[in-house]
Each structure stands twice: as structure tokens, then as C-alpha cells.
Amino acid sequence: MKIATFNVNSINARLPRILDWFDKAKPDAVVLQEIKCIDEKFPAHEFEDRGYNVEVHGQKTYNGVALLSKHPLDDVLRGLPYDNSDDQARYIEALVMPDHAEPVRIGGLYLPNGNPAPGPKYDYKLKWMHRLKRHAEKLLKNEEAFVLAGDYNVIPQEEDVHDPKAWADDALFLPETRAAFRELLNLGLTDAIRQANPNGVCYTFWDYQRGAWEKDNGIRIDHLLLSPQAADRFKSAGVDRKERAPGDKKEKPSDHVPAWVELD
Template sequence: MRIAAWNVNSLKVRLPHLLRWLQDQEKKQQAIDAVCLQELKLTDDKYPHKELEAAGYLSLAAGQKTYNGVAIIVRKAALAPIATDVNTTFLKPVRNMPNFEDEQQRILAATIPFTGMQPIRLVSAYFPNGQSPDSEKFVYKLNWLTSLQTWLASELEQNPRLALLGDFNIAPADEDVHDPKAWEGQNLVSPPERNAFQSLVGLGLHDSFRMFEQAPKTYSWWDYRMMGFRRNAGLRIDHILLSDALKEKCSASIVDKEPRAWEQPSDHAPVIAQIKKS
């Protein structure tokens, strides 16, 4: 089975891209069984449940006007027979961290009963950007990250088969940055942010992408400005972290750059991890 994360940077704008991508993957016999979305930028009442269900997917969403918003989308054909609707598909849902009061919609978690395997706890996360290390938004980001670590520790105790997927807004190492010298000390790559990433790893989570040999200069985000994608001037800030139990089952992890080359794309590309059922 395959799980993915994608910051779509407005689901209203990018819904055709999402549907096209999901259909393309199925045609390639590489169907995405669950995708965690970030930056929906729409409220719950505007979420396209009907369009996605018509395409064969059930959704759980936590929306917000103009900013943020996360969702978990699951392919109906991948679900166990008991999962026939939203209430039996998305088990024990959590919207935002209970230990961090926040109006911004950045966390959505649910346990999914996939067919032929034990259920998996999926966490769709949109980490704060932080703006710059000398800003109040950066302080918010670090506080958010501290709360995330505490909450995830509890989640892992209850759910050993857990995957944290999303836009982390952190490039964990220099190899994840197109020009480390130019970015040194800046937001997304600063020592406090990278330390926070390592704290998540310290909980017993694993960066699925780095579990495998990868082509150098592989990124998941490219700025719209100054031909960032054409120059491959990117950062790897979208990640899938897997618990110990899922790490043992992971057979591949990639960045799919193809949708980034489409007309009017998101500035992020989907990231994918493949999990063995056996």
C-alpha cells in the first residue's frame, strides 16, 4: 500500500490536480491508498467531499478560511469491509493537539482500518512556517513543535503503527537544501528547528525518505519566484515519519516531482511511502 503527503496550497485551486494525480497513480497500478493534505485554505463547508467520493475516496478535513487546513483522504477500495463511511473509516479522530490551544487548523489524526493489515494511525500535519528566527511567529513555531513532541509521545504509546505526514517547514539537513551556505541560519533550516525535527525522530520515528538511497538534490518544495523549480533551487521540507513498527514494513519512499511541472501547480510536490502489508 502507498501513503502520501501533499501541500496543495489551496484545494479549491488544486482539486483538479489532486484528482488527476490520484487517477494517474491508479493507471500506473501505483494507487495511493491514503493522502494527507495540507494548506487546504477553505472552510469545512467548502470541502469537496462529493467530488472526491465520486472519484473513489473518503475524506476527513479540518478546514480554515484563507489559511492552513489539513485533510486525510482514503481510497475506498483499500479499506477493510467494516469501513463503509466516514464514521467507520476514520477512527478515533483528533482535530488539533489537545495540549495546545490554537485557532489554526494544523493537525488531523485518525486510525484507518486498511484491508489485509492492522490499522494505521495517520497524522496529517501542517507545521508553522515561522517567518524568521527573530519574529513572534518563530516563537509560536517552536512552542508548537514542543507541544507536538509531547502529544506524539502519547499517541505513539497508544498507536505503535503511526505515520506522521505533512509539510514540516523544516529541511532537516544541509543535503535537503539547494544552497546551504545561502540559507545558513535562516527560517526552515535554523538549529532550533532542526533540533526539533531530531526530537521527533528521538520519539522512535524515522524519516522514510532517508531510509533508502536517493538521488542527490532531491527536494519537495520550490519557490514560485526566480524560476525556482526550473533551477531546482528547492528544499526538502515535506516528510513522512514512520514509527518503528511501520519502518520495518516500508519498502520505498520518494518525491513525485511530476505535478510540480503542471500548469498552475502547488509549490510543493507529493511525497510517498510504500508500506508492505505482510
């Protein structure tokens, strides 16, 4: 089962390019972030025509997440628990039910950016990460295979950024942010990309400005974290870096590229 995460930076603005990737990569399940539309405006039929079941947790203009699967979806959850006042569409979860294999629960997330820091936006980011940890702890008690995948807006280590000094004061790289991410990993979760490539460059985001792509000034902020039961089924993982490059059918790229994991 190939599970992918892709921050599309507006699903409708980049639909031809995104569909092109779907047709090439043929993922079994995908979580999308920053779809930037309400549920009714999501182009579900384009994906349903390709055999996907579609669940959306949208929001006008900002945020928004979706989960698409070739297999049936059950037990759908929209919104991260533990704060009923949070109206930002940043989390979706469902149980993926293959016909002849154990089910896999997938949580798709768009973690808050947090800038400027310090400030209210950074406080919201850290609180959101604490809620995510609480939810992961609950999921772990079920002893099932699950993947928490998405745009975490976290640069975990210095090897995940082209210039650590340039990002030292950014909310994505502050010590408190990285510590909160390590707390997630320390629950017993596995970073799929680093499992496949422990030391190499695996950037998933390049800014549109300042020639970041051409200079390879990237960062790794899109992650797939595996429960122990999912990690036991790990086969491979990677980043589809070419999706950021210009070229035929490559107009209007997202500033992110897809990252994926394959489970047995």
C-alpha cells in the same frame, strides 16, 4: 498501503491538477495541507466519487488540512493537543482500518513556517514542534504503526537545500528548528524518504519566484516519519517530482510536490 502527503496550496484553485495526480498515483491514504478553505467548501464529493473517505479540518483563507483514505477512518482527531487556545487548523489524525491488515494511524500536519525569526511567529513554531513531540511520545506508548506526514517547514540537513548559506537565517533551517526535528527522530521515528534514498537530492518544494524550478533551487520540507511498527512494514518511498513541472494538465502547480511511503 501507499500513504502520501501533498501541500496543495489551495485545494479549489488547483483541483483539476490534484485530481489528475490522484488518478495516476492511486494512493490508499493522503494527507493534504494548505487547503485554504472551511470544511463546507472542501470538494469532498470529487474524492468520495473516487472511493475515498474524507475528513477535513479547515480554515478560511489560510492553513487547513485534510485526510483522505480508501479504507474506513476511525478515532478522528482535529487539532494538535496541549494548547486549547490554538485556533489554527494545522493537524488532523485518524486510524486507517484496512479490511485484511493491521490498522495504521496517520497524522497529517502543517507545521508553522516561523518567519520572521526571531519573533512571535518563530516562538509559535518551536512551541508547536514541542507539542508535536509530546503527542508523538504519547502515540509511541501505544506501540502501534503510525505515520506523521506533512509539510514540516523544516530543512533537516544541508543536503536537503540547494544553497545552505542562502537559507542560514531562515526559520526553516535555523539550528533550533533542526534540533527540534532531530528530537522527533530521536524518539525512534524513521524518515521514510531518507530510508529509501539516504544521500540523493529529494526536494519537495521550489519557490514560484526567481526561476527556482528551472534552476532546481529546491528544498526538502515535506516528510513522512514512521513509528518503529510502521518502519517494520516499510517497502519504498519517493517524491513525485514531475508534479511541479509545467505541461499538459499541469497548469497552476502547487509549489510543493507529493511525497509518499508504501508499507507492507
